[in-house]
Amino acid sequence: MINTTKKSIRNDISRWKSLTIDLSLTFLKLRYKGTVLGFFWSFLEPLLLLSVFYFMFNDVFGTKIPNFTLHVFVGLILFYMFVRGTSMGLTSLSSNTHIIMNLRIPKIILPLSYNMTAFIMMLFDFSIFFVYVVVTRFFPPTTIILLPVFMILTFLLSVGLSFPLSILSVKLKDLTYIWILITNVTIFLSPIFWRMDSMPPTIREILQYSPWVQLITMAQDATIYNKLPNTMTFLYVTAFILAVLALGVFIFKKFEKKVTEFL
Amino acid sequence: MSEISKIKKSNRAFPTKTKEILYNSVNECNEILKKSPNDLDALRTKGIYLQELCFYNPEHIESAIACFDRVLQINNEDKEVLKRKAALLSRKETINQAMEYYDKVLKLDPQDSEAWWGKGVITQLDGKPYLAIPYFDKALELDPLDARSWMQKGFALSARRETWDQALECFTKALEINSDDSRVWKGKGDIIHKKNDLDNAIFHYNKAISLDPSDWESLLRKGFALAGKNDFENAIKCFDESLSIKPNNIEVLRGKGNALYSINKYKDALDTYEIITQISPKSSDGWLQKGFCFLKLNNEQKALYNFEMALKINPQDIIAQKERRRLVGERIESEKTISNKVNQSFNQDSAIIVNGIYKSFKIHHEKRDSVFSLLANSFSKNNFEVIDILKDISFNLNRGEMLGVIGRNGSGKTTLLRILSGIIKPDRGNVKINGKLAPLLQLGVGFNGELTARENIILSGMLLGFSKVEIKKKVDDIIKFAELEKFSDTKIKNFSSGMHSRLAFSTAIQIDPDILLVDEVLAVGDINFVKKSYREFLSFREKGKSIIFVSHSLDHIRNLCDRAMILDSGEIKMIGKPDDVIQYYMGSNS
Numbered sequence: 001m002i003n004t005t006k007k008s009i010r011n012d013i014s015r016w017k018s019l020t021i022d023l024s025l026t027f028l029k030l031r032y033k034g035t036v037l038g039f040f041w042s043f044l045e046p047l048l049l050l051s052v053f054y055f056m057f058n059d060v061f062g063t064k065i066p067n068f069t070l071h072v073f074v075g076l077i078l079f080y081m082f083v084r085g086t087s088m089g090l091t092s093l094s095s096n097t098h099i100i101m102n103l104r105i106p107k108i109i110l111p112l113s114y115n116m117t118a119f120i121m122m123l124f125d126f127s128i129f130f131v132y133v134v135v136t137r138f139f140p141p142t143t144i145i146l147l148p149v150f151m152i153l154t155f156l157l158s159v160g161l162s163f164p165l166s167i168l169s170v171k172l173k174d175l176t177y178i179w180i181l182i183t184n185v186t187i188f189l190s191p192i193f194w195r196m197d198s199m200p201p202t203i204r205e206i207l208q209y210s211p212w213v214q215l216i217t218m219a220q221d222a223t224i225y226n227k228l229p230n231t232m233t234f235l236y237v238t239a240f241i242l243a244v245l246a247l248g249v250f251i252f253k254k255f256e257k258k259v260t261e262f263l
Numbered sequence: 264m265s266e267i268s269k270i271k272k273s274n275r276a277f278p279t280k281t282k283e284i285l286y287n288s289v290n291e292c293n294e295i296l297k298k299s300p301n302d303l304d305a306l307r308t309k310g311i312y313l314q315e316l317c318f319y320n321p322e323h324i325e326s327a328i329a330c331f332d333r334v335l336q337i338n339n340e341d342k343e344v345l346k347r348k349a350a351l352l353s354r355k356e357t358i359n360q361a362m363e364y365y366d367k368v369l370k371l372d373p374q375d376s377e378a379w380w381g382k383g384v385i386t387q388l389d390g391k392p393y394l395a396i397p398y399f400d401k402a403l404e405l406d407p408l409d410a411r412s413w414m415q416k417g418f419a420l421s422a423r424r425e426t427w428d429q430a431l432e433c434f435t436k437a438l439e440i441n442s443d444d445s446r447v448w449k450g451k452g453d454i455i456h457k458k459n460d461l462d463n464a465i466f467h468y469n470k471a472i473s474l475d476p477s478d479w480e481s482l483l484r485k486g487f488a489l490a491g492k493n494d495f496e497n498a499i500k501c502f503d504e505s506l507s508i509k510p511n512n513i514e515v516l517r518g519k520g521n522a523l524y525s526i527n528k529y530k531d532a533l534d535t536y537e538i539i540t541q542i543s544p545k546s547s548d549g550w551l552q553k554g555f556c557f558l559k560l561n562n563e564q565k566a567l568y569n570f571e572m573a574l575k576i577n578p579q580d581i582i583a584q585k586e587r588r589r590l591v592g593e594r595i596e597s598e599k600t601i602s603n604k605v606n607q608s609f610n611q612d613s614a615i616i617v618n619g620i621y622k623s624f625k626i627h628h629e630k631r632d633s634v635f636s637l638l639a640n641s642f643s644k645n646n647f648e649v650i651d652i653l654k655d656i657s658f659n660l661n662r663g664e665m666l667g668v669i670g671r672n673g674s675g676k677t678t679l680l681r682i683l684s685g686i687i688k689p690d691r692g693n694v695k696i697n698g699k700l701a702p703l704l705q706l707g708v709g710f711n712g713e714l715t716a717r718e719n720i721i722l723s724g725m726l727l728g729f730s731k732v733e734i735k736k737k738v739d740d741i742i743k744f745a746e747l748e749k750f751s752d753t754k755i756k757n758f759s760s761g762m763h764s765r766l767a768f769s770t771a772i773q774i775d776p777d778i779l780l781v782d783e784v785l786a787v788g789d790i791n792f793v794k795k796s797y798r799e800f801l802s803f804r805e806k807g808k809s810i811i812f813v814s815h816s817l818d819h820i821r822n823l824c825d826r827a828m829i830l831d832s833g834e835i836k837m838i839g840k841p842d843d844v845i846q847y848y849m850g851s852n853s
Contacts, residue, residue: 019725026714026722033713102704103726104684174633260687261624 020109024116027088031117046125049076050132067224070132074147074220075192077125078154083183085118085155089162090169090179093259100259107256108249111162119155126151141226150219153241157215160245163252170259191216208233211240282319288312306334307344314347324351342368346377353385361385376405380412383419392419413437414447427454445475452484461488479508483515486522495522511542513549520552529559540572547576551583563590585655613697614778614809615660615683620692622653622678652678654833655692660778662697663807667814667824667841669848674830676813680704680780683811698777698809701728705782707767712756716747716766719755723770737773744799745769746792765792772799779803782813817845 032041054069092110093100100107132138169175191213196204207213215237221227292309295302310330316323331348334341349364362385368378383398399416402409414437420430434451437444452467468485471478486501502519509515516539523532533556539549554569567590573583627647631637652675660666670676681687683694684702709726710719720741724734742751745765755763803810804823814820820827820841827844829836829851837847 015728015730018731022722022725022731026711026718030711030713098705098708099726101681101686102702102708104686104700104702104728105726171632172634172637174635178634257688260681 016106016109019105020113020116023109023113024120027114027117028120031121042121042124043127046073046077046128047131050128067138070129070138070224071195071220072192073129073132074223075190075216077122078150078216078219079187079190079192080125081118081122081151081154082158083186084121085115085158086161086165087176087179087183088114088118089158090165091176092162093166094170094173107259108163108252111166111252112159115155115159115162118158119151122151122154140223143222143226143228146222146229147219150215150222153215153238156245157212157241160241160248163248167252167255167259186212189213191220211237215241282316285312285316285319289316301337303334303337306330306337307341310334310344311347314351317351327351342371342375342378345371346375346381349378349381349385353381353388358385358389374405376402376409376412379405380409380415383412383415387415387419392422395419408440410437410440410444410447413440414444414450417447417450421450421454424457427458430454443474445471445478445481448474449478449481449484452481456484456488459491461492464488477508479505479512479515482508483512483518486515486518490518490522490525493525495526498522511538513539513543513546516542517548517552524552524556524559527559529556532556533560545576547573547583550576554583554586558586566590612662613659613695614662614664615697615700615811616695617656617658617683618693618695620653620656620679620682620689620694621651622675622682622687622689623649623651626650651833653682653689656833656835657692658828658835658838660809660811662809664826665804665810665812665824667812667820667827667844668830669814669817669820669827669844670830670836673832675833676830677704677782679830680782680811680813683780696778700778700780701774701776702780703771703774703782704780706764706771710755710763710767713754715752715754716742716745716758717751719766720770723767724773727771727774729774734773741766741769741773744772744795761789768796772796776808778809778811780811783815817848821845 050069050073053072057068057072089111092114093107096110099105099110133140165175165179189210189212196207196213196217199207214233218229218234218237221229289309289312292305292312295305296309299305307330310327313323313327313330317327328348328351331344331351334344335348345364345368349361349368352358352361352364362382365378365381365385368375369382372378379398379402383395383402386392386395386398396416396419399412399419402412403416406412413433417430417433417437420426420433431451431454434447434454437447438451441447448467448471452464452471455467456464465485465488468481468488471481472485475481482501482505486498486505489495489498489501499519499522502515502522505515506512506519516535520532520535520539523529523535533553536549536553536556539546540553543549550569550573554566554573557563557566557569567587570583570587570590574587577583625647626649627645629640629645631640631645656675656679658666668676668679678687680702681704682689683696684700684704686702707723709723711722714722717738720738721731721734724737725731729737742748745762745768747762747766750758750762755766758766800823812820812824824841826838827841828838829844829848831851836851837844
């Protein structure tokens with residue numbers, strides 16, 4: 001519809017790329033603006049959480065899982081990335097109607113940049129890991145270099161789900177609350193406070209098909225237990241996430257035209 | 264039927280005697296006056312009889328007025344005569360003079376309901392039915408049994424949709440007092456007709472016709488009502504009767520033609536329309552309808568001729584344009600060559616070509632905007648209406664031209680701009696844009712209260728299409744232009760609304776496109792700033808940018824634009840020179 005040459009298309013793409021990065025940084029900035037501690041919150045939040053878990057599981061309850069604090073920590077940062085990404089992505093269109101209705105920017109930028117915000121927040125969360133290493137003199141195994149791969153996979157899963165959710169929530173206003181409910185249940189279905197190994201065999205049989213459980217388990221194994229992921233499992237999880245992402249993009253592209261009519 | 268002729272008729276005093284008796288009486292008075300030329304009674308009676316004679320022969324107005332003048336020379340406090348003279352003057356359309364005479368009467372006796380009534384009628388004649396209502400109210404306060412005032416108030420209230428119910432009450436009151444007045448029955452019928460209660464309306468028209476068999480207007484209305492009920496045979500009978508009273512009335516002819524067309528009697532309809540085009544060759548409607556008849560009779564050549572005639576009279580007639588294009592396209596050119604032609608002309612001098620854009624929205628009767636309501640009602644049908652926002656809009660914007668768009672709220676202006684910007688996709692039709700286009704639909708898009716002015720400029724600028732480097736270079740200029748140097752690092756949630764809009768405008772005006780779409784964003788801040796932004800806007804024009812400018816400020820349209828366009832309920836009503844368009848717009852709105 002709009003007359004454009006090849007050069008200007010390339011210009012546009014680089015412009016949209018930098019806009020996406022800039023938007024995600026702005027959203028990050030806005031998240032802590034107006035609070036007393038400001039940016040320190042992003043460190044304080046996971047630090048407090050980690051300390052609570054450390055004292056609770058080592059001193060109060062006691063546990064058989066070695067390095068349980070770290071086990072919980074790795075599970076939690078991935079889980080929070082997923083929850084923040086999807087819940088911010090879900091409202092990304094409905095809370096930015098003025099931008100959608102008045103500017104000519106690709107709508108897909110919005111859910112994408114909110115997820116990038118969530119990703120950056122996860123990186124802040126992860127920095128606490130180094131505090132843990134120093135305090136407990138824990139020496140991380142070499143397989144930890146695989147952790148970024150699992151972080152990116154989590155990010156892609158969250159993005160893939162955010163696309164259709166963001167469009168649906170324009171039409172269905174109560175989706176936000178339903179999604180909070182769903183994520184609250186998910187935390188107990190994720191291997192954060194438990195391990196696959198400690199489950200009865202019948203349940204393990206079912207759980208191994210869950211890409212989400214497998215993803216977190218693989219990340220924990222790589223970060224703490226020096227265990228490389230099973231190739232088949234890894235391919236299965238990756239294929240699943242890429243399929244979700246492709247479907248998400250497809251649905252978004254198909255229905256984004258309708259968004260302007262619901263608003 | 265025009266409102267004025269309706270009022271004029273009601274203003275006419277019905278004669279109490281026949282023509283011959285009146286002539287005789289006038290002659291008797293003349294006899295008396297020969298003997299004693301200053302006999303007041305005789306003068307008065309002569310004037311009154313002459314006035315009544317005017318009903319048969321309007322030439323007597325002058326002599327009647329002369330008679331009354333002489334009476335008034337002798338006794339200028341004769342209320343009856345003053346009123347009658349005023350009534351005569353109002354018939355001559357010397358409204359101000361008539362008003363003076365009623366005022367004189369009211370000075371003598373403020374309790375005279377008839378004078379109040381007269382003032383109301385004159386105001387109505389002047390085309391201001393709403394201002395007339397207080398006069399009728401006053402008259403009715405003094406004399407609640409005055410059927411004429413009830414009727415006139417009813418007519419005044421009929422002018423607007425919101426007061427139809429009140430008008431109905433007035434007519435009902437008038438009929439309670441005097442049920443023999445055909446005009447009241449007709450007025451009441453008209454409103455019922457407008458409210459689409461056709462049977463009831465026909466009943467009222469019948470009443471009016473039985474009271475006054477020469478009432479062709481009621482016959483016409485009855486015909487329309489019958490046609491509305493799809494009873495075309497009887498409708499045609501009514502139109503014929505009406506024509507026998509008032510031959511060659513265009514409105515009746517048009518009604519008859521449409522009715523004939525509806526029952527597929529195209530030849531007869533054609534004859535009827537033929538008469539219309541003969542009587543008033545300037546009526547594009549007649550030509551258009553003839554064109555359609557020829558189409559039905561499979562005579563495309565003649566149909567084309569008629570559509571072209573209609574276009575000659577009214578070049579903006581979209582239906583005629585469409586039909587003509589269709590016929591021409593069928594016969595001479597294939598679609599492809601047309602689009603090639605469009606492309607050629609496009610590359611030369613057009614910035615935007617809009618071709619037959621159509622857009623509608625679905626409005627659901629029941630709002631299902633939550634998961635819960637979606638599940639709860641998943642088995643019931645959700646009915647919806649389709650509302651046309653834009654109906655086949657076509658125009659083009661020349662390079663370097665500034666086109667103003669005016670129109671009431673909800674006429675589709677913003678939707679049009681959004682379609683041109685590519686924010687909304689049209690259902691049909693296409694838009695061609697030559698050059699970089701920037702929409703400026705709202706100020707301060709992407710502004711966030713928690714960010715400082717500087718940060719907001721960068722964010723908003725990037726959303727508007729700058730790269731980060733570009734906008735960072737401009738930040739200081741923007742802050743300077745907005746006169747906010749002291750507040751560049753203040754969070755804008757602490758800004759006043761004026762500061763906010765100044766910042767927003769200054770940021771937005773930095774964009775440097777080839778084509779700019781602007782929706783009501785000029786005129787923010789104080790007078791100095793408005794002047795400054797006006798100048799900035801003019802510089803866009805001088806740089807030869809193409810601009811589409813939506814505004815409610817007719818002054819801006821007149822001073823800035825090369826062409827203007829009226830959008831009314833999704834259609835282009837007119838497009839042309841700003842002065843002409845504004846004149847038309849003011850005329851259609853008053």
